[in-house]
Amino acid sequence: MRFEGTSGYVATEDLRIAVNAAVALQRPLLVKGEPGTGKTVLAQEIAGALDAELIEWHIKSTTKAQQGLYEYDAVSRLRDSQLGDDRVHDISNYIRKGKLWEAFSADRRPVLLIDEIDKADIEFPNDLLQELDRMEFHVYETGEMVSARQRPVVIITSNNEKELPDAFLRRCFFHYITFPDADTMTDIVEVHFPGLKAELLREALKIFYDVRDTPGLKKKPSTSELLDWIKLLLNEDIDPADLRERDARKLIPPLHGALLKNEQDVHLFERLAFLNRREGR
Numbered sequence: 580m581r582f583e584g585t586s587g588y589v590a591t592e593d594l595r596i597a598v599n600a601a602v603a604l605q606r607p608l609l610v611k612g613e614p615g616t617g618k619t620v621l622a623q624e625i626a627g628a629l630d631a632e633l634i635e636w637h638i639k640s641t642t643k644a645q646q647g648l649y650e651y652d653a654v655s656r657l658r659d660s661q662l663g664d665d666r667v668h669d670i671s672n673y674i675r676k677g678k679l680w681e682a683f684s685a686d687r688r689p690v691l692l693i694d695e696i697d698k699a700d701i702e703f704p705n706d707l708l709q710e711l712d713r714m715e716f717h718v719y720e721t722g723e724m725v726s727a728r729q730r731p732v733v734i735i736t737s738n739n740e741k742e743l744p745d746a747f748l749r750r751c752f753f754h755y756i757t758f759p760d761a762d763t764m765t766d767i768v769e770v771h772f773p774g775l776k777a778e779l780l781r782e783a784l785k786i787f788y789d790v791r792d793t794p795g796l797k798k799k800p801s802t803s804e805l806l807d808w809i810k811l812l813l814n815e816d817i818d819p820a821d822l823r824e825r826d827a828r829k830l831i832p833p834l835h836g837a838l839l840k841n842e843q844d845v846h847l848f849e850r851l852a853f854l855n856r857r858e859g860r
Contacts, residue, residue, distance in 0.1 A: 588617070588624040589759075589766045597754035598625060604752060607693075607711060607733035609743075612756030615801025618736040621756075622692035625732065632689040634731070636678035638698045644706030647677040647693075648716050648725075670720050679710060683727040690732045697737040704747035712750060759802060761788065771806050772813070782822035783809055786832050790839070795847055800838040808837035 582598040584590035590598075598621075601608035610618045626633035636647055652673040660667045676684075682691040696704060710716045714727035735751065737743065759767060761784055768780060787808070791799045800808075811834045812822075821833065831848045832838060839845050 601752040609751035615803040622734040626690040
């Protein structure tokens, strides 16, 4: 089966090619891009399109590669032995399967999402090289070898918070999701808000891209933040004419809290409004 996008996800041609190439090569698809550009949602949509189970492994700064394989709960076993529980005689009762084990043991080919891999320490990707290559690993405590029944579709996302090792990159098919242009963004918005008035969409997109292009902005608003903002505009029944106003008092967009997410950026727009007022005198 080929991924062609879905009714709920606008996939560009180069993204569709990347997904299908990774599936054909049986290599992990490493997806990078700005936060909020739909990297995590992509895995969900691929699973839906392929009618496959989605197994999600969300990485944190404290996550270790071993946790994706399994964890041995020695503390519980010690406690049960003190209580005289017969379960202690079978060590497998204290082996907790990780997300890779779940994916390897699935009856049908699943989609495995390893989300935000760059949050973990630098050794994390290297620690997974052999398991992702061979699709098997050894359980030391039981002597069991766990091998994948079928190779899962592996989607790995990164926000570029840190560089990934070259050895890891060589084993992946790479795709960078560029930020959508206005035409693509129009298609994305129409998927989420079908029938949205063209005038409101046009004015909202103009302000949105003006905000993103503002020099000195610390955090540019993302696609998800645009969708939140449009939802608020509709909820508050904002008139498109209000969005067209460009006097100094209206420099900060209405309901700007959906777009500007830190005080530095709000202060930046306040300073720009102040300068505009001075120039308008």
